Amino acid sequence: MPVQEKAAASKSFSQQEAFEASVKYFNGDDLAARVWVNKYALKDSDGNIYEETPNDMHHRIAKEIARVEKKYENPMSEEEVFDLIKNFKYIVPQGSPMAGIGNPYQVGSLSNCFVIGNDGNSDSYGGIMKIDQEQVQLMKRRGGVGHDLSHIRPKGSAVKNSALTSTGIVPFMERYSNSTREVAQDGRRGALMLSVSINHPDVEDFIDAKMEQGKVTGANVSVRIDDEFMKAVRNNTNYTQKYPVFSNNPKFSKDIQADKLWKKIVHNAWKSAEPGILFWDTVINESVPDCYADLGYKTVSTNPCGEIPLCPYDSCRLLAINLYSYVDKPFTENASFNFDLFKNHVGKAQRIMDDIIDLELEKIDNILAKIDADPEDEVVKRVEKELWLNIRTKAYEGRRTGIGITAEGDMLAGLGIKYGSEQGIDFSTDIHKKLALAAYRSSVDTAKERGAFSIFDSEREKNNPFILRLKDADEKLYYDMLEYGRRNIALLTIAPTGTTSLMTQTTSGIEPVFLPVYKRRRKVNPNDKDARIDFVDEVGDSWEEYVVFHHRFKEWMRANGHDTDKNYSQEEIDKLVKKSPYYQATSNDVDWMSKVKMQGAVQKWVDHSISVTINLPNNVDEELVGRLYLEAWEAGCKGVTVYRDGSRSGVLISNEEKKEDKADQKAGSFPLKRPQTLLADVVRFQNNKDKWIAFIGLVDDKPYEIFTGFADDEEGIMIPRWVNEGYIIKNRDENGQSRYDFQYENKRGYKTTIEGLSHKFNPEFWNYAKLISSTLRHGMSIDKVVDLINSLQLDNESINTWKNGVVRALKRFIADGTVASKEKCSNCNSTSLIYQEGCLTCKDCGSSKCG
Incomplete structure (x- = not known):
């Protein structure tokens, strides 16, 4: 029987009451307040809000985590959990866990992302439609979804139906994309990743599909590239495509010029930021869950932003560690990183993540009960019910977690280390190594108390490169894992933290600061005669523009004796930025090869993957994009996204007047x-x-x-x-x-x-x-x-x-000091959008979307 949700508090607040209280909570940051109220405050389907500030939310979450803790030995108390998550300071559950834990008003999952699919052999219409239905069912429960299309037979292949030949991959890309656009998720649209193997004969059509205006607008697309293809590119040799892909007895095969297809990928990415690249042999060879591939854990695709490669019907929940909070005396000569506190908190974060899996299993039981209670015919409900039973099995067996980070850029700045420098790369790599060791230590210790994940087998993992790196770094951890097992099949990621970072008031994920100073717009009340009007939009609305300082840049200003309330001229702002550790360390400043090198070095200590964007100026040539991709492959990255300024609309620009190329x-x-x-x-x-x-x-x-x-x-x-x-x-x-x-x-x-x-x-x-x-x-x-x-x-x-x-x-097409874009936020109609970690995030309301 499903576990019943506890009753929520009866007191409710108006939108305005919650917003005003939250503005005070965030020390006047109306953007952070608006994000929290709109996306994470506990509310029912009628819009009644039952939490006044994030303080109430953190009590809600702590209470539920503590309830699960009591099932096991040495439980953490509610107060202890609350102290770890309050004020978004140390441990930050992301997205679905934040909104869903202890939420009795929504029958939904706590998973942020899912992958669906089949064994790779079914490409019947029935199988393809089943995936479409599963995708919709997951999206209505707030999940982002990924699936691979490599199993679909290529265009022109013989089929035993009235069509006689297959239509290929592209029509189904459009079908899945349209399904995504049709599913609403509390004011936002679902997120979808479609992938295909470079070995598939239709891959060129797949790559070109999004280049046609209005096509496949509801999905991100990525190509799974194997080492053999990359070597063919490097050596300028041919490459053989097959169907079924990588088959020893293919029904169809053809030789292609690897370099020609490579240039197509590079050109499209240069022009439109897609397709993304997944270095699939690196993904599979490094994957700990793929040690259990024959038991159903063969990785087939990734979630929409690429940071969690998954097997069919597995899912993952996300949590971020706020790295900046472990910098003592930031922006001073005595700044240092508190490694002891950090490792302690990582261990507790991993334990909390395991508790969230128990809460997720309860949520899935509630979803299954809801399906059973629905009045539809059993035939109609069958696909949805089997879907959630499959997801429940994977969550119970593997207990996969997704611990990540945010504020990497601010952490380095607070320590006086330049992002992208050799020192910065070395320090970040050390941080992620220590995080991996602390999380795996916690998973082993939790296995002692609660038992290992049900299919754990150390013999299967003995040659896995990631496990061997753990062994080299900490032999005691490794031999304890052999003796006690591990609670979770895989643990780590670096995910996008767009809206999360707005509430932590830090840089996002592993990214550097986008801009230390930028402009925002505030709509002017028509009745306010004293307001300054800087801009009138195409519908006649008036807007005032004002300068915004990145929160931690203001902290640097205070630490170094600069007045944060002064009305600075542009020349004065430029001088301030030049003195700060953020100077030449923004996403557009950081050397591109350095960023790729950093991603590859950090990836060695992340068992899933990393969501990161390499930002390039508009005037770079296509050759550079190709070189970055090759460098990323050789550096050991599992995937890479390149964004050339202007190749997608919706990019926040600097406070300075944009110089025309x-x-x-x-x-x-x-x-x-x-x-x-x-x-x-x-x-x-x-x-x-x-x-x-x-x-x-x-x-x-x-x-x-x-x-x-x-x-x-x-x-x-x-x-x-x-x-x-x-x-x-x-x-x-x-x-x-x-x-x-x-x-x-x-x-x-x-x-x-x-x-x-x-x-x-x-x-x-x-x-x-x-x-x-x-x-x-x-x-x-x-x-x-x-x-x-x-x-x-x-x-x-x-x-x-x-x-x-x-x-x-x-x-509306002029770089006017805020945006060089015709694209608007679907939530608030603002044009203050920034592209990071594969996602567009609105700087005015905090809404974000991937793809």
Whole structure:
């Protein structure tokens, strides 16, 4: 019988009450408060909030952990657990554990991530649809999901159905992606990882799928690359693809030029930050769970951000250690790292993680009870029930945990060590080595009291490289593990900590600081006559911009006698940053090869994997991306993500005015001949009482042309308000004259075309628009185009109003001090987005998404 959840506290708080109390808790940090209230405060389905501040949440979690502890010897008390997790200072349960532990209002899992799939031999429609259904069932319980597509037969293969030949991988990528987009998770969208082996004949189609606008938008994609392929790339030799993949008796095989496919991967990653790379032989050879592959623990894919490789139906719960909290006297000459306290807390964190597995098993029992109680037919419920029974078996047998870290960048800065330096790499590697030894020691000690995970077999693990490194570092630990076993099959990861780091008020995960100083925007109340207005968006909302100091940068300022309340000029800010340990140690400053080297060194002490992003400036060439990938493989990384500035929209930029790349300004950066079809943004705005609409044709996400005029009247264009994108198509009318049509897809999936934009707008508007479009097409930077439009001397009042509208429509593409992006946060509509650890995180509301 399932364990019943305890009743929650009856007192409730309004959203505003919880927010105001939490702002005080976070010492005035309204972003941290908003994240906590929106994502983690205990609430029911009616929106009633039952926790006023994170203090209440930490008591809730501590109470449940202590309840599990009482089942075993030498239990930790509720007070002891609370002291470890309070104030987000030392031990921080992440995501699902934070929201779900002790939550009676939600029938959900405590797992952050899952992998599903099959034995690699089933590619029937039934098997493929079963995975689709399992994916949806997991996402509705708040989980991120990964699965591999290497089992699907390649395009053109014979099948015994009416199609006669297989459609290949890509249509199923789209199916799984669409399913992800359809599942809501308390205001956010689910996260999905799709992977495929480089050995699969359809891998090139897989790699290209996301390059087509609007395709596979609900998934991250990664290629599993084996050592043989990497050697073929390095030696410029051929590589054999097969189906079934790596089969000794394949039904189909072909030789390809490894270098040609490699360049395709590199180009797409340079252009769009995908596909990600998984060095699969390194993943498998280093994997401790794969010592039990024949017992169902063969790793097949990863979770959406790549930090947890998993076998089918296994899952993992995440917890982060706040590294900065172990720096004594930070930002002073006497700064030091408290290794004794750190190792003590890592041991207790591992014990808490094991307790959370017991809580997860209770949650799964509740899910199974809910399925049994549902009124649907048993046939309908069968897949969901079998799914959770499989997940329960894996959690019970393997007891996998996911201890990670956050604040690596702040830890190094607090110690006066430059991130990315040789000293920084050595110190970080030592930290993660000590973390691994302390966590494995705790798992062995817990096995003495509670028993080893049920399939533990030291003989199976004796040649595993990770286990052998533990043996070399601590022989007593190794021989104790032989005698007592280990409580958990695998223990460690370095996961993204986007929203977690907002609440710890530190740098994220293993990443360096993104920026020590940046700008944020605050919407101005229209009734506030004294407010300063720095920016007006396309819908007419006014915003004030203000400088934000990274929390630990402010701590450095205080430690070194700098006034944190002063209104600094940009020149003064630059001088401050130059004096600080954050100088030339931001994500855009750190030497790229150094970051790869650091990831490879740290990976040796992480039994799962690492989620990390290598940030590159916009003007780097594709060759550099290829060299970084090769270096990552040779350094022993299990995976790598490269992000080139501007290759995805939504990137926070510095407080300084963004300097234009001269290479982007020269004529010819756009196609000399206008493509027949262009992706287009639709922008609506209001000038005085007039409603306007703009159609902005895009090439590489940059404005290539713009046409705009009155909307919603007999002289203008009328399209539904929900239409915000479509295509501008260049056609010819019956007289052979050029015309521009706008096409969009309606809610029933049919295409609707508005013929002849030139006939819909005032001719004078149209002629000026053609002139402005010409300047865009010939490479003039957008800010210069805006200056040109503003300088036009026009007598016609309507034309002046139109001029203002064009400026407002184009300004959304200018690096304006906050963002160089047209992408907005799906939660709060802000454009203050930053790309780290494979995820976009909003700096205004804290919402994050992967992929």
